[in-house]
Amino acid sequence: MFGFFSKISEQKIKELLTKANNLYEQKKFADAIKIYRRILKRDPKHFAARANLATAYFETENFKAAAPLFAELIRSDAANPWWHNYLSQTCQQTGRLQQALAEAWQAVVLSGGQKEHQLNLAYTIYETADMIGYDTVDSVLQKWHRKYPHNAIVRQCYKSFHQDNKFICSEPEYVESLFDVFAPDFDKVLAELGYCVPQEISRMLAEYFAGKVMHQKWILDLGCGSGLCAAAVAENFPQSRFVGMDISAGMLKEAEHKNIYTSLIQGDISSCCAQIKRRFSIVTAADVFTYFGRLDSLFAEIGKLMFRNGVFAFSISENTTNGKDFFLMPSSRFVHRPEYVENVLRKQGFEVVKNERKILRTEGEKEVAGRIILAVKK
Numbered sequence: 001m002f003g004f005f006s007k008i009s010e011q012k013i014k015e016l017l018t019k020a021n022n023l024y025e026q027k028k029f030a031d032a033i034k035i036y037r038r039i040l041k042r043d044p045k046h047f048a049a050r051a052n053l054a055t056a057y058f059e060t061e062n063f064k065a066a067a068p069l070f071a072e073l074i075r076s077d078a079a080n081p082w083w084h085n086y087l088s089q090t091c092q093q094t095g096r097l098q099q100a101l102a103e104a105w106q107a108v109v110l111s112g113g114q115k116e117h118q119l120n121l122a123y124t125i126y127e128t129a130d131m132i133g134y135d136t137v138d139s140v141l142q143k144w145h146r147k148y149p150h151n152a153i154v155r156q157c158y159k160s161f162h163q164d165n166k167f168i169c170s171e172p173e174y175v176e177s178l179f180d181v182f183a184p185d186f187d188k189v190l191a192e193l194g195y196c197v198p199q200e201i202s203r204m205l206a207e208y209f210a211g212k213v214m215h216q217k218w219i220l221d222l223g224c225g226s227g228l229c230a231a232a233v234a235e236n237f238p239q240s241r242f243v244g245m246d247i248s249a250g251m252l253k254e255a256e257h258k259n260i261y262t263s264l265i266q267g268d269i270s271s272c273c274a275q276i277k278r279r280f281s282i283v284t285a286a287d288v289f290t291y292f293g294r295l296d297s298l299f300a301e302i303g304k305l306m307f308r309n310g311v312f313a314f315s316i317s318e319n320t321t322n323g324k325d326f327f328l329m330p331s332s333r334f335v336h337r338p339e340y341v342e343n344v345l346r347k348q349g350f351e352v353v354k355n356e357r358k359i360l361r362t363e364g365e366k367e368v369a370g371r372i373i374l375a376v377k378k
């Protein structure tokens with residue numbers, strides 16, 4: 001009799017779990033949470049219910065409820081780096097910053113240095129540095145760099161914290177990993193940050209071309225990402241043909257879904273521009289030069305791809321920290337001095353026709369100031 005009862009009970013738990021997981025996949029987290037809790041009442045050791053309850057709390061930003069569950073998951077599934085990764089992010093949100101760093105490090109080591117966990121450690125170092133002090137994060141940076149001296153994510157983060165002046169361009173592998181991991185959430189996150197560069201570039205291009213004869217334009221979108229810039233520009237230039245180039249296959253996959261581009265090229269802008277045979281009337285690069293320090297040889301290559309009187313429209317983040325031409329911030333992004341950018345443009349045969357100061361997006365509580373620049377190829 002008891003065996004029969006427990007069988008029914010197990011079957012019921014299975015059904016409840018399937019129902020909760022379906023709700024989870026539909027992002028109906030509150031309903032899923034209720035069912036996982038019911039399952040755990042009947043079977044407190046149910047691993048899947050606990051794991052999914054923990055991540056559902058995480059998704060709904062109930063970090064206080066998630067933290068003890070991740071700690072329990074670590075006890076029962078100690079070799080899985082993801083519980084450490086989640087606990088690290090949870091600790092960051094609840095102000096336990098030393099533990100956030102320790103858990104992020106643990107995730108890196110347990111995963112054998114997988115990029116998702118390396119990126120999480122880089123992000124945790126950046127996010128906690130101001131609050132727990134440079135010396136504390138530096139000790140983690142040093143041991144990280146000793147263990148993975150050839151990893152591009154580690155090198156990029158290490159150099160940005162040590163303000164390495166010889167570092168004039170982001171590590172291509174770092175950028176690729178960063179955006180491959182970020183790609184599925186990119187559009188949503190950027191909307192939440194009030195990212196306006198694509199719309200501003202589109203508006204300024206429309207103003208520049210207002211009243212001019214409009215032929216069909218070929219537009220090259222450098223660092224096209226998920227296609228936000230082309231989507232905004234297409235609103236004002238509906239007859240145009242777009243070619244997109246990006247280093248990240250993940251971002252290109254997102255761009256493909258938007259059905260805007262005639263062709264998409266995967267490659268590093270620094271080396272692939274030279275391989276393009278076509279010429280363009282407009283070249284856009286929205287929030288791309290944050291991954292480049294020196295711009296002279298890059299602008300020279302871009303100039304070669306453009307028709308005379310073609311327009312190069314792009315953004316830079318402004319260096320408001322010091323007087324340097326360009327500067328790698330602890331966020332691993334470059335900022336530039338606008339006068340330096342204008343000088344490089346002139347040297348490479350462009351005339352600057354617009355240079356507008358804008359708040360490009362927010363970063364935490366702060367605003368990211370930058371410029372949208374339009375330059376005509378002479």
Ligand SMILES: C[S@@+](CC[C@H](N)C(=O)[O-])C[C@H]1O[C@@H](n2cnc3c(N)ncnc32)[C@H](O)[C@@H]1O
Pocket residue numbers: 172175176179197198222223224225226227228229245246247248251267268269270285286287288291
């Ligand atoms: C912040 S995203 C901006 C994407 C898009 N332009 C937009 O405005 O939404 C920067 C993009 O530049 C790409 N990128 C950065 N460095 C690159 C490089 N060296 N070669 C090609 N793409 C690069 C990244 O992969 C990423 O998709």
